[in-house]
Amino acid sequence: MLRAALIGFPAVGKTTLFRLMTSVEEARDGTRRAEAHVGIAKVPEPRLDRLVELFRPKQRVPATVELAEMVGHATTQSLVDIAAFRDADALLHIVRAFRDERVPHTSGSINPVRDTRTMEEELILADLGVAERRIERLHRDLKKHKSDDLEAEQAVLTKCQATLEAGTPLRRMALEPQASKLLRGFQFLSAKPLLVINNLDESDLPSGLEETDPSLQEVLREADAKAVAVCAKIELEIGQLDKESAEAFSADLGLAESGLDRIIRASYELLGYISFFTVGEDECRAWTLPRGTVAQDAAREIHSDISRGFIRAEVVAYTDLIEHGSLASCREHGLVRLEGKTYVVRDGDVITFRFAT
Ligand SMILES: Nc1nc2c(ncn2[C@@H]2O[C@H](COP(=O)(O)OP(=O)(O)O)[C@@H](O)[C@H]2O)c(=O)[nH]1
Ligand SMILES: [Mg+2]
Structure with a gap:
């Protein structure tokens, strides 16, 4: 599972985004709990929806991302002290571009470039x-x-x-x-991969979603970091609407995908993560892996027993499965490959692991 830390200066929109993205909140870090919120976000994956249509399983299980948020008086030192931050695979730095005068800005002005540099x-x-x-x-x-x-x-x-x-x-x-x-x-x-999340002002939509300010681009290049833009306030408003109104409102604003989807997709790209799937009548499920992971390690994501007793992986590409409509038909067409422990899993592989217990 990908673990990311949401970091940033006070009142930039961290908690707003955290609430939007996560469903459950877990207590971690015992006594230091007051300094870190930890929650789980579901990874949006349209391919999983297609597989669910095909297999009609009892359960649809998306991949998840663990998010930790800096809260209260957390400082950069807290990032070193608190395991939820220190162990993160990536840092998501939220910077404030929204202007709202009712929300005080700790350094007195709105300046995403300066805030990116300072962090x-x-x-x-x-x-x-x-x-x-x-x-x-x-x-x-x-x-x-x-x-x-x-x-x-x-x-x-x-x-x-x-x-x-x-x-x-x-x-x-x-x-x-x-x-x-x-x-x-x-x-x-x-040393951690860095994604800067530019929290835009409503008035910056939709052009601000696609264009990054050239001076911010320069800082990102120096930092070897990537950026993605969202507008937390609008996302919050959309979240309170029913599905139809939400879609109409999003279309009006030129928002093709939700802020959550944009952030998670950008994090996956930043980290070079891929998805593979397991399918069946009971459950269709998406899993996350760093690019380059071999089949035996992919099996461990599911259960250590499957990895230990690994015999082979039966692999079919998502696109082949959708095109042919069933695993049986893919088998008939010779599209299900038998792969060994060292097979490098590809994005979109649908895998059945065979193992001995
Ligand atoms: N106008 C506007 N206000 C926002 C936006 N995102 C967050 N806020 C407001 O800014 C304040 C601080 O947000 P919060 O998420 O608590 O920031 P945190 O301190 O970084 O966790 C709250 O009053 C939010 O409602 C935004 O995109 N636009
Ligand atoms: Mg907060």
């Missing part, structure tokens, strides 16, 4: 603190006894330190696989 600087500073503390520690330990492993760690961290001191986020650093593995445990914030 990036804070992430870099938080990482620099982590790197410096570890380097000091390594320095002391290495004086006591030599160790190749610790020296290798020191070398990589010193490179990170120089990068951060130059004001560059770690996500821009080209790393050998060995080095990235070494760094994984640190969960550096500026």
Whole structure:
């Protein structure tokens, strides 16, 4: 499951978006609960709807995304301290472009470019603190006894330190696989993929959804980040309408898809995530994977037993299945492939796992 952290300065629309996107709220982080809301969002997936039409299962189970929101007096340091943020696969930084004078702006003016920069600087500073503390520690330990492993760690961290001191986020650093593995445990914030969510003013619709301000684009390029625009206030209004009125209102505003859909789709693109499906009379279900995942690891998403006892995967492409209308017909046409443990799962694969228990 993809885990994302919603971060941002106060009163930019984090809670509004969190409520729009999540259905359940879970308590995590025990005592620190007051600093992080954690909820689950369903991933919009039109292909799953088509499969449900075909199989008429008892249950339709979408893939889910876990969202953690910074609340109350959370600071950048909280991002380091709270597991729900530190362990996130991606950071979603909400910046305020809406002008509403009734909502006070903490830094006095509306400036998404400045806010994007400032947050990036804070992430870099938080990482620099982590790197410096570890380097000091390594320095002391290495004086006591030599160790190749610790020296290798020191070398990589010193490179990170120089990068951060130059004001560059770690996500821009080209790393050998060995080095990235070494760094994984640190969960550096500026190394995480970053999606900037521009919370637009109503009056910016619909053109603001497609066009990113050139100076923001420049900052995004420097940060190696992506952006997506939404208007939380309008989404909230749409959410209160019945289905028909919601569709008419959205069409009037030129909104082809909901803000939730835009954000999740952009996150998937940013992270290079793909969907695969399992189908049957009981349930049709969508699953999420990082691109490049092999069949045996995909099986683990479903159950560790399936991965352990993996025999083979029977795979048919979504488009073939829709075209032929049933798995039996796909089999007759030789469209169901038998794949082994190391098969790299593709976006849209419909998979039946065969396993021994
Ligand atoms: N006009 C306008 N107000 C918004 C929008 N998004 C959020 N707000 C308002 O801004 C205030 C702060 O929003 P909230 O979601 O609590 O921000 P947070 O502090 O980042 O969690 C609330 O009064 C919201 O109703 C928006 O897109 N347009
Ligand atoms: Mg809030």
